[in-house]
Amino acid sequence: MAKPxxxxxxxxxxxxxxxxxxxxxxxxxxxxxxxxxxxxxxLAEVFVNAGIERRYSVRPLAWFEAPxxxxxxxxxxxxxAGALFVQAxxxxxxxxxxxxxxxxxxxxxxxxxxATPSLEARVGADLGFRPSAARVPVFGLGCAGGVSGxxxxxxxxxxxxxxIVLVVVVELCTLAFRADREAKADVIxxxxxxxxxxxxxxxxxxxxxxxxxxxxxxxxxxxxxxDIMGWTVDPAGFGxxxxxxxxxxxxxxxxxxxxxxxxxxxxxxxxxxxxxGGAKVLDAVEAALDLQKGTLRDERxxxxxxxxxxxxxxxxxxxxxxxxxLRGQAVLSALGPGFTASFVALEAQHG
Numbered sequence: 001m002a003k004p005x006x007x008x009x010x011x012x013x014x015x016x017x018x019x020x021x022x023x024x025x026x027x028x029x030x031x032x033x034x035x036x037x038x039x040x041x042x043l044a045e046v047f048v049n050a051g052i053e054r055r056y057s058v059r060p061l062a063w064f065e066a067p068x069x070x071x072x073x074x075x076x077x078x079x080x081a082g083a084l085f086v087q088a089x090x091x092x093x094x095x096x097x098x099x100x101x102x103x104x105x106x107x108x109x110x111x112x113x114x115a116t117p118s119l120e121a122r123v124g125a126d127l128g129f130r131p132s133a134a135r136v137p138v139f140g141l142g143c144a145g146g147v148s149g150x151x152x153x154x155x156x157x158x159x160x161x162x163x164i165v166l167v168v169v170v171e172l173c174t175l176a177f178r179a180d181r182e183a184k185a186d187v188i189x190x191x192x193x194x195x196x197x198x199x200x201x202x203x204x205x206x207x208x209x210x211x212x213x214x215x216x217x218x219x220x221x222x223x224x225x226x227d228i229m230g231w232t233v234d235p236a237g238f239g240x241x242x243x244x245x246x247x248x249x250x251x252x253x254x255x256x257x258x259x260x261x262x263x264x265x266x267x268x269x270x271x272x273x274x275x276x277g278g279a280k281v282l283d284a285v286e287a288a289l290d291l292q293k294g295t296l297r298d299e300r301x302x303x304x305x306x307x308x309x310x311x312x313x314x315x316x317x318x319x320x321x322x323x324x325x326l327r328g329q330a331v332l333s334a335l336g337p338g339f340t341a342s343f344v345a346l347e348a349q350h351g
Contacts, residue, residue: 171310
């Protein structure tokens with residue numbers, strides 16, 4: 001007997017309390033990166049051209065003007081990520097009408113700090129998870145983590161029909177801001193990244209009510225591309241790795257695996273819902289997928305209002321699309337370290 005399809009029962013998003021207006025961040029960056037701007041005057045334009053008006057952070061803007069070592073940054077991560085985990089998870093469970101004690105599997109996706117015990121263990125008692133719930137912490141997926149996390153959650157739900165799988169994706173990208181480094185990648189990241197979280201409740205079930213079904217999942221990792229995106233690590237914390245070749249690489253290389261996925265999943269002209277990594281990356285995605293320029297409107301709105309939050313960003317886009325009323329088939333897509341493209345097929349069922 002065929003296993004029942006995986007249904008997205010609920011999706012919720014959360015942001016931390018400190019709003020960073022891009023114009024104010026740009027002024028602070030001019031002071032901090034004065035030498036870099038002197039060498040590369042056009043660097044200052046990234047704050048204007050990024051397509052971002054505001055972002056949210058677990059720490060106020062003044063915090064970033066002081067030096068912080070690895071320990072201080074990770075303490076901020078543990079506090080901020082734990083709070084966002086609880087906020088997003090509670091909202092998603094409430095929307096699904098499910099108590100935390102009824103969750104069978106918790107998938108935690110995060111790559112912007114180190115937590116051992118992992119986040120779901122740290123907040124489990126506060127949320128009310130039962131001691132027998134399975135924990136699946138996932139690190140290192142970067143910006144692809146939202147889509148890959150959903151893929152992992154869906155596979156686990158499909159393996160055990162009826163079980164409740166909670167997927168929580170939380171990233172605090174602002175904590176990687178480095179005033180002690182003056183590389184172009186550091187300046188660009190200071191203009192792009194924000195903090196946020198998203199949570200999803202999944203279950204494999206047979207029902208006739210309107211639902212969003214999770215279908216095929218796939219990834220494609222290009223060999224020899226480890227230097228495109230990722231972290232370095234030193235005593236002060238993470239250092240961003242962000243290649244200037246990224247938009248061109250996406251424009252030239254994304255189409256082939258995307259086409260293969262759509263064909264393998266037996267989809268016909270699906271809508272694409274993509275990770276908003278930046279204005280140039282969105283332009284490159286549209287070109288690669290033969291989409292009319294400006295098609296990815298929800299992606300640009302999330303970028304404008306939240307910046308690039310890494311893994312949760314695409315789930316903020318999905319939330320907007322669902323609230324507007326998704327119909328038919330869609331592909332959820334994101335790109336991350338590896339360098340990897342991650343895909344999940346979605347289908348909106350309407351009664």
